[in-house]
Amino acid sequence: MGKKTQPPLLLLLFLSGLVHCSATFVFWTANVEISFVNSYNETEEKYCECGLYGRNSLRTRAFGIVTLPVGDPKGCGPDPVYNRNETSPPWIALVKRGNCTFGEKINAAKRLGAAAVVVYNVDGSGNSTTHMAHSDADEIVAIMIGNTQGMEIVRLVKNGIDVQMIISEGMAHGPWMDTYWLYFLSIAFFIVTAASIAYFVFISANRLYNMSMSKRNEKRLKSEAKKAIKRLQVRTLKRGDEETSSDSSMCAVCIESYKVGDVVTVLTCDHIFHKTCIEPWLLERRTCPMCKCDILKALGVEDDRKESFSAESPPDVTVITVTGDALYEVPLTDPGSLDPERQQHRYDNRAFEEDSEAARG
Numbered sequence: 001m002g003k004k005t006q007p008p009l010l011l012l013l014f015l016s017g018l019v020h021c022s023a024t025f026v027f028w029t030a031n032v033e034i035s036f037v038n039s040y041n042e043t044e045e046k047y048c049e050c051g052l053y054g055r056n057s058l059r060t061r062a063f064g065i066v067t068l069p070v071g072d073p074k075g076c077g078p079d080p081v082y083n084r085n086e087t088s089p090p091w092i093a094l095v096k097r098g099n100c101t102f103g104e105k106i107n108a109a110k111r112l113g114a115a116a117v118v119v120y121n122v123d124g125s126g127n128s129t130t131h132m133a134h135s136d137a138d139e140i141v142a143i144m145i146g147n148t149q150g151m152e153i154v155r156l157v158k159n160g161i162d163v164q165m166i167i168s169e170g171m172a173h174g175p176w177m178d179t180y181w182l183y184f185l186s187i188a189f190f191i192v193t194a195a196s197i198a199y200f201v202f203i204s205a206n207r208l209y210n211m212s213m214s215k216r217n218e219k220r221l222k223s224e225a226k227k228a229i230k231r232l233q234v235r236t237l238k239r240g241d242e243e244t245s246s247d248s249s250m251c252a253v254c255i256e257s258y259k260v261g262d263v264v265t266v267l268t269c270d271h272i273f274h275k276t277c278i279e280p281w282l283l284e285r286r287t288c289p290m291c292k293c294d295i296l297k298a299l300g301v302e303d304d305r306k307e308s309f310s311a312e313s314p315p316d317v318t319v320i321t322v323t324g325d326a327l328y329e330v331p332l333t334d335p336g337s338l339d340p341e342r343q344q345h346r347y348d349n350r351a352f353e354e355d356s357e358a359a360r361g
Helices: 006-023 102-111 147-158 179-230 275-285 295-299 301-308 350-360
Strands: 027-037 043-053 062-067 091-096 116-120 141-145 164-173 233-236 263-266 272-274 318-323 326-331 346-348
Touching: 027 141, 027 147, 043 164, 062 116, 062 147, 091 102, 091 147, 102 116, 116 147, 116 164, 179 275, 179 295, 179 301, 263 275, 272 275, 295 301
Parallel strands: 062 091, 091 116, 116 141
Antiparallel strands: 027 043, 027 164, 043 141, 062 164, 233 263, 263 272, 318 326, 326 346
């Protein structure tokens, strides 16, 4: 039973592992909102869901003034110089991708008190982003934006404009959130459920069928046992019988000695038992308690039952016999028709004789 249930369990384990693995590919977008005062002394605001949180980033809200590193825009080195520190108002470092790892860029800004780090992609990449991995730099908000958005903010900052940035959590994305992936999971769940139900129905139906066949077979055997019991010899013990005169003679079923007047049943193996003791035993077991002799086989009850299915006579089979100079048709089921003179068909045997002589040489 345990081996039969392995395929559904393995399929469930496979699906659960598949869902678990897909969770590692989930990524979260970031909402990026910037605001600044333009040359016309008007406040402009821009909003887009164009950021992508790093794998080890905090997914919390962060805000501050956008600050560029002095000199190298990529923010590499042991101590990149920013024009702000921990005592400054909240600020966000904006650095370019390249030259060093994401972790080094993020840690350099984090040591100087940045509220968040925004990495913009390399030149020529448009607005594409990647899922940054920075396991050595956590406990800070770190996102990546496209090169186009990044360069636009860099131009504003280099023109002396203070750019306020607010980063907030966007939407989760991944294979398991894709529409087709949901369809696949739904279909897989339906298939597993349907297979489990079908397997349960099959096992239940098979068990019920086996129980039904067992009961039917037991009922048939009891019916045959009743017929066999009726054919057994039944005696009433009298004074002087060997069974009543010996204390060692006793019924093997009830373990009591025989007495005058007891009604006993003699089995086909010549063993004797009380009639009231042996009949219930034979109905259930159909064998002698002492020698295990099968009364159904001994009395031919099973053989009679098998013969009842073949009551029709076998079909006529015709053979051809060779006698003398001719061939005759003889029905096999008609033993009285062996006389060739009584046959209706006669075949010329001369060709057969010529072949026989040629074979003898």
